[in-house]
Amino acid sequence: MVVYLDVLFAVNALMDGASLLAASALGGIHTKRLRLLFAALLGGGYAVLAAILPPLSALPVRLLAGIGLCAAAFVGQPNFVRVCALYFVVAASFAGLASALGAVSGRRLLFGAGYYFAVPLRVLLLAAAAGYALSGVLLRGDARHGPLRREVERVRICFAGRECEVRLLHDTGNVLAEPVSGRPVIVLEREMACTLLGEPLRAAMKSTEDAAACLALLPSVIACRCGLLPYRVVGVEGGMLLYFRPDSVQRADGAILDCVCAVGPDSIGNGAYDGLIGV
Numbered sequence: 001m002v003v004y005l006d007v008l009f010a011v012n013a014l015m016d017g018a019s020l021l022a023a024s025a026l027g028g029i030h031t032k033r034l035r036l037l038f039a040a041l042l043g044g045g046y047a048v049l050a051a052i053l054p055p056l057s058a059l060p061v062r063l064l065a066g067i068g069l070c071a072a073a074f075v076g077q078p079n080f081v082r083v084c085a086l087y088f089v090v091a092a093s094f095a096g097l098a099s100a101l102g103a104v105s106g107r108r109l110l111f112g113a114g115y116y117f118a119v120p121l122r123v124l125l126l127a128a129a130a131g132y133a134l135s136g137v138l139l140r141g142d143a144r145h146g147p148l149r150r151e152v153e154r155v156r157i158c159f160a161g162r163e164c165e166v167r168l169l170h171d172t173g174n175v176l177a178e179p180v181s182g183r184p185v186i187v188l189e190r191e192m193a194c195t196l197l198g199e200p201l202r203a204a205m206k207s208t209e210d211a212a213a214c215l216a217l218l219p220s221v222i223a224c225r226c227g228l229l230p231y232r233v234v235g236v237e238g239g240m241l242l243y244f245r246p247d248s249v250q251r252a253d254g255a256i257l258d259c260v261c262a263v264g265p266d267s268i269g270n271g272a273y274d275g276l277i278g279v
Contacts, residue, residue: 196261241264
């Protein structure tokens, strides 16, 4: 069997990228795409090295390599161990499927520590896109729900020298993301947002209910850290929310949450919560 190393690298980079994306989507976490890309390239490189040096295909080495890929993609995430476990489950499922297809077709689809499919690149890209759509759209966040998952948590938000501890309700329906960076969004009730942004926001909101007009009324030192976020809810065709980029958002365990904060309604849960979080 003739194996082309460039094809081996590309196939395994795509497969590792799909596995990491699926684990990220199933775990309901937000990970920078560049980190996932870097980890996928590492996976392709490892497959090539294992093909050149067969001892690297041993199971203990493959497990260590998988942990290394997870570290490259997810280290720093509060649910790192869970997402690693999800990655191994997804990778094992893919490997089992490839093994079964190979047995049925009589072709060898597994080679060394990775996959080797002698198919056109456009087919691989189509399969990777389909896998991403399935995991990211249909299964997003399904595996993060469990008996230990808290429905309410407290976080500390800092903005321009102001600091507030807020009580957030986990809302699986909150899938808002900043348009530019894709960072998740915390929706704060209006008075809490005014406490963080100060009197300029409170004065602007007294003048208008329109988010775009409110943004125009803010002083430039605050407006440069704000933006408009499109949203849709049941019964409303659509609208815009004013959002701002905080200095930091810290969870109770000390983990830093990379997100933005949007100005929401006057009251959330009849005043029982200060905001909603979907991450």
